[in-house]
Amino acid sequence: MDFRMCIACSKRYTSPRLKETRVEYRRVMLEKYPDAKDWRHIKFSDACHFGWGPQGRVHVIRRAWERHCPDCMPAEKDQKRLHCWAAVGYDFKSQLVWYDIPGNSNGKMTMQVYRDHILEPVVGGWLREGQSFVLEEDNDSSHGTSKSNIVRAWKEQSSLESFFNCAQSPDFSPIEKAWQGPKQYVKKRPCLGR
Structure with a gap:
């Protein structure tokens, strides 16, 4: 089946199906918001x-159409993690919101943590101040992607307008690039387990 195991590296190519999905997503969004303003x-x-903490190599299995090479850079296998959330927009940047995920060692945010530590105190605060905005989120399940859950109920109750970014398309959201600087800075700190 032409599967290969290699050291995890960032994927640069997209499948033909994902390309079609991305084009359709962009068409719909440009119809909804046609002007830059x-x-x-x-x-x-x-x-x-x-x-931070002991590092290791993560091996992944790549499909035939994905990039694979013997010299892939190893990804970090973090033993300890700090989690934060933020938002950016035109002439806007939020504070960093640090949160913990109790009982969850893989770092995946839960819907309850998202609602109680981010939506209610932060996004809800913006709504109570009278700010008018649309919140863009990625397709993480903690953001309430299913039809009925506590996050979707909170959004409806709070009249929060939001949309989900196209799946597997982090380059469509400007905040994705904002994390690179702080992450590179943290990686250079010798006191963090290197």
Whole structure:
């Protein structure tokens, strides 16, 4: 089946099906927000995880159409993590919101943590201040991607307008690139387990 195991590296190619999905997503979004000024009221949000401690190599299995090479850079296998969330937009940047995920060692945010530590105190605060915005989120299940859950109920009750970014398309959200600087800085700190 032409599967290969290699050391995890960042994937640079997309499948033909994902390319079609991305084109369709962009078409729909440009119909909804056709002018550049229409995007000024969108707050792009994302979570980031900073890891420290013993490092290891993560092996992954790549499909035939994905990039694979023998010299892939090893990804870090973090033993400890700090989690934070933020949002950016036109002439806007939020504070970093640090949160913990009790009982969860893999770093995956839960819907309860998202609602109780981010939506209610932070996003809800913006709504109570009277700010008018649309919240962009990635397709993480903790953001309430299913039809009925506590996050979707909170959004409806709070009248929060939001949309999910196209799956596997982090380059469509400007906040994704904002994490690179802090992560590179943290990696250079010798006191963090290197």
